[in-house]
Amino acid sequence: NAGVMQNPRHLVRRRGQEARLRCSPMKGHSHVYWYRQLPEEGLKFMVYLQKENIIDESGMPKERFSAEFPKEGPSILRIQQVVRGDSAAYFCASSLTSGGATDTQYFGPGTRLTVL
Amino acid sequence: AQSVTQPDIHITVSEGASLELRCNYSYGATPYLFWYVQSPGQGLQLLLKYFSGDTLVQGIKGFEAEFKRSQSSFNLRKPSVHWSDAAEYFCAVGPLGGSQGNLIFGKGTKLSVKP
Numbered sequence: 440n441a442g443v444m445q446n447p448r449h450l451v452r453r454r455g456q457e458a459r460l461r462c463s464p465m466k467g468h469s470h471v472y473w474y475r476q477l478p479e480e481g482l483k484f485m486v487y488l489q490k491e492n493i494i495d496e497s498g499m500p501k502e503r504f505s506a507e508f509p510k511e512g513p514s515i516l517r518i519q520q521v522v523r524g525d526s527a528a529y530f531c532a533s534s535l536t537s538g539g540a541t542d543t544q545y546f547g548p549g550t551r552l553t554v555l
Numbered sequence: 556a557q558s559v560t561q562p563d564i565h566i567t568v569s570e571g572a573s574l575e576l577r578c579n580y581s582y583g584a585t586p587y588l589f590w591y592v593q594s595p596g597q598g599l600q601l602l603l604k605y606f607s608g609d610t611l612v613q614g615i616k617g618f619e620a621e622f623k624r625s626q627s628s629f630n631l632r633k634p635s636v637h638w639s640d641a642a643e644y645f646c647a648v649g650p651l652g653g654s655q656g657n658l659i660f661g662k663g664t665k666l667s668v669k670p
Contacts, residue, residue, distance in 0.1 A: 443598075472657060472658075474658075474660075479662075480662060480663075481559075481645055481660035481661055481662040481663050482599075482645070482658075482660045483660070484657035484658065484659070487657055495657065498657065530598060530599065532658075542587075543589075543601060543604060544658060545601065546591070546598045546599040546600075546601075547598055548597060548598040549597075549598050551596075
């Protein structure tokens with residue numbers, strides 16, 4: 440069973456460009472979460488999605504950030520007009536359910552975004 | 556508000572010594588509790604989790620953790636540390652479920668192991 444897959448693993452963008460991060464959940468998982476890890480910090484929740492629905496985006500910055508999880512294909516975290524402060528590791532996690540004993544979140548290896 | 560505190564930013568132990576990493580939480584109900592480990596440049600690997608039942612939980616790699624409701628703690632322990640345990644350890648709480656699916660993480664404790 441493949442784990443959570445993220446690509447690219449490393450992404451370099453210049454200020455003002457767009458960054459697109461992809462996440463494929465574990466097989467059978469329909470719940471996807473995105474977290475951001477700044478240097479020397481723990482992970483901070485950004486957004487929680489199920490197929491074709493955004494369930495909770497309370498951790499997403501109000502501007503420039505968006506996320507989707509289409510019926511087919513991976514979940515996408517999109518950052519428009521990147522700034523240096525967006526440099527961080529972005530982790531995706533997936534779970535079988537949400538809430539309860541089976542809702543363990545399994546994490547991908549992360550995408551490390553560097554904004555020049 | 557829910558929160559997780561890991562009081563120790565950095566701990567150094569000698570190989571073969573015992574280890575305890577502290578985690579305290581603030582939560583409105585009985586939480587679901589997790590410990591994850593992150594090696595440098597890598598993602599997070601689940602060590603163990605507590606949902607209910609026995610308050611002493613066994614995990615992978617010889618780790619265990621004990622849930623103490625009275626102290627709002629979920630400390631991680633290992634009787635004998637190996638050099639390969641050097642990594643960063645994160646305690647997390649949640650999710651509440653439904654529309655509140657996210658985990659809340661502590662800031663992490665970085666473990667160094669002396670030969």
